[in-house]
Amino acid sequence: MIDILLEVKNLHANAGDREILRGINLSVGRGEVHAIMGPNGAGKSTLSGVLAGKPGYEITAGEVTFDGSPLLEMSPEERSWAGIFLGFQYPTEIPGVTNTMMLKSALAAHRKAKGLGELSGADFLKLVNSKLSLVGMDRSFLSRGVNVGFSGGEKKRNEVLQMAVLEPQLAILDETDSGLDVDALRIVGEGVNSLRTKENAFIVITHYQRLLSYIVPDVIHVLYNGRIILTGGRELALEIEAKGYDWIIRENG
């Protein structure tokens, strides 16, 4: 029996006056990787934003349960403590705040939420150093401003580094493949794969199947016009790659 981690029921959400999500139903079990694919404007980024608690969306109907708790009532930081991680499509640059400062502060807040004390400086560095190698980053990244002047690939590797440090239960990767060359894609894919366990789950949001040849999904959903119109196995990605979305939209939209 599958242990359900995330349950989305009939989720409707607006951005401004526009209804973007029009009744999403999605159930993700521990140990699973779900891919959400779909054309531009389908609502993919809105769904990831709503799940992570990004301001600017209005939930008009539906509910989301995460690990048994109602998710939509939680602040973004509470969702993070509960085990949700959003890998940004466009990671934000924060000049003046170093990677170390952010990781340290994030980890301390996570540990506090679990009733643990702050790590010593040495233990923190040991932990971060062990994760750096996962994504092929060297230590000099730590003292740089968060994502400031990073290339596309470096930004995405930095997302995986943060994920590796925070060890989320559910990672939502929003178009992690955008702007990546093949080498960066492989490093990011391998980084993600090394973090997969029987306990955690991934939602991989993507346009193309190329990321899915590195991070192999159990289930693929096609999102169109704010609804999941088709759910299938991993072979669906290849079919989409070959034939595009039009046929799916014709038959199911």
Add this chain to the structure above:
Amino acid sequence: MDRLTIGKGITRSETLLLRGGESRAWDITVCSGASLSLVIIALPGGVGKIDCDIAVQFEGEGGECQLKGLYLAGGSSNVNIKVNIVHNWPNCISRQLFKGIVAERARTLFFGLIMVPEKCIGTEAYQENHNLLLSDECIAQSLPQLEIYADDVKCSHGATFGRLGDEELFYMRSRGIPLDEARRLQMVAFAGEVLEGLPEETVSEALTALEMLV
């Protein structure tokens, strides 16, 4: 009014820390080949009023003056910073960077005059004033004034008024950093450019004042 003269060829660094209701007026002369670096930190507390007047002139060519400032104003406090730089000799350089974090009902004014008389060629004068506004009730004013009568000079000024970035805050919160801590980190980042290199006790006093504004 205090007078300060930086003698020929001398390099000097000064920090001016103003707290509560302290005010200060400095009349500074930078002699030829001399270099002054002055950092002004204004911490008015909840109700203080700080007036800081800095006048700089040169006595000979090749003088350099770098002014940095940080004002952290909350409550109903008031900070007025006036800088008046007269490039009365050719080939002198001045650089100003003033940053303010303004919260609650505080009011701040930055007034900066750069005056370059005729024949003072080779002057370089730069001025920046950036303000971070944390409430709808606070008022931050910036009055840059450039009076340039000489040709062949490099002068620039810029003033900005901004708020904490929603995207940066959400990014940090999505990593589990509580909102207040995310705000504090962004404020520290904003102030960092002025604080870097200052003595530890000055930095820690400024950071404590900053925390009161979060």
